[in-house]
Amino acid sequence: MRTNSFTLLRQMVESGMGIGIVFGRFLQVRRESIAFVELRDLPFASPPVACCRMAGRTPTVSSEAFAAAIKTIFHNYGG
Secondary structure (H helix, E strand, C coil), X not given: CCCCCHHHHHHHHHCCCCXXXXXXXXXXXXXXXXXXXXXXXXXXXXXXXXXXXECCCCCCHXXXXXXXXXXXXXXXXXX
C-alpha cells in the first residue's frame, strides 16, 4: 500500500498490519507504540530513511527476511 499520509501510515503500523518505510524523520511528539529504525550506510544519496514497526517486539523470521531483501534491493539499486 502507498500513502502520503503519515497519520494513516502510523495507524496501519500501530494496528499490526505491517511496517512502513519513510524518507525523512518523524517528529515524535507523543510516546508511540511504534519504533523508527533509521537505515544507515545506504549505497545512494538520500534523505534519512527509516523503517517503522511496532515497538517492543522481537523481529520474526519473516521480518528478518524482509529486512534482508530490502537491503539487497538498496544495494543493487546503488550499484
